[in-house]
Amino acid sequence: MTLHRRPLRLPVLVAVLALAGCAPGDSGTRVDPPPTPPADVAGFCAALHEELPETVAGLARAEAVPESDLTAAWGGSAIVLRCGVPKPPEMADPQQEGVEVNGVRWLLEKVPDSAGGGFRFITGMRLAYTEVRVDKEHATDAGMLVGLSTAVAKTVPEGISSY
Numbered sequence: 001m002t003l004h005r006r007p008l009r010l011p012v013l014v015a016v017l018a019l020a021g022c023a024p025g026d027s028g029t030r031v032d033p034p035p036t037p038p039a040d041v042a043g044f045c046a047a048l049h050e051e052l053p054e055t056v057a058g059l060a061r062a063e064a065v066p067e068s069d070l071t072a073a074w075g076g077s078a079i080v081l082r083c084g085v086p087k088p089p090e091m092a093d094p095q096q097e098g099v100e101v102n103g104v105r106w107l108l109e110k111v112p113d114s115a116g117g118g119f120r121f122i123t124g125m126r127l128a129y130t131e132v133r134v135d136k137e138h139a140t141d142a143g144m145l146v147g148l149s150t151a152v153a154k155t156v157p158e159g160i161s162s163y
Contacts, residue, residue: 029073030077031077034131042070044155047155047156048128051151051154052081059075083128083130088107091122103149105123106149117139118134118139120132123152130148130156
C-alpha cells in the first residue's frame with residue numbers, strides 16, 4: 001500500500017479556517033451599548049471596565065460584542081453590565097426597592113417573565129449610572145454584586161449624575 005502525500009490546497013485551508021471562526025459558541029455575547037454618554041461619564045465607564053472582575057458569581061467573563069468600554073458580560077448572557085445608561089425614571093420613585101453592597105447603592109427591579117425574567121440592578125448616587133441584568137437562573141441573591149460593587153466604588157465617584 002502506498003501512501004501519497006498531497007499538498008493541502010490554499011483554498012481548502014482558507015475555507016476550513018473560515019468555518020472554524022464561525023463555529024457556534026465561539027461568537028461573543030451580544031450586548032447593546034447604551035447611547036453615547038457625555039465624555040465624563042464615558043471616562044468613568046472606561047475606568048470601571050478596566051477594574052471589572054474576571055468572574056462574577058462563579059461565571060467567567062465573556063466577550064461582549066460589539067466590544068465597548070461601556071459593556072461587559074459573564075457566563076455568556078447570564079450577567080450583563082452596561083455603564084453610562086441614562087438616568088432611569090425609576091430613580092425618582094421613592095417606593096423602589098434597593099440594596100447596598102460594599103458602599104454602592106443599587107436600585108433593584110424584577111424583570112417580568114415576558115422580558116426574560118431575572119433582575120435588573122442600577123447604581124444610584126454615582127456620577128455614572130451602571131445597569132446589571134441577571135438572568136433568572138443566577139438571580140438568587142445580591143451577593144453577585146460584591147465584585148462589581150468593589151469596581152464601581154473604586155472608579156465611579158459618588159454624586160448625582162445629570163445624565
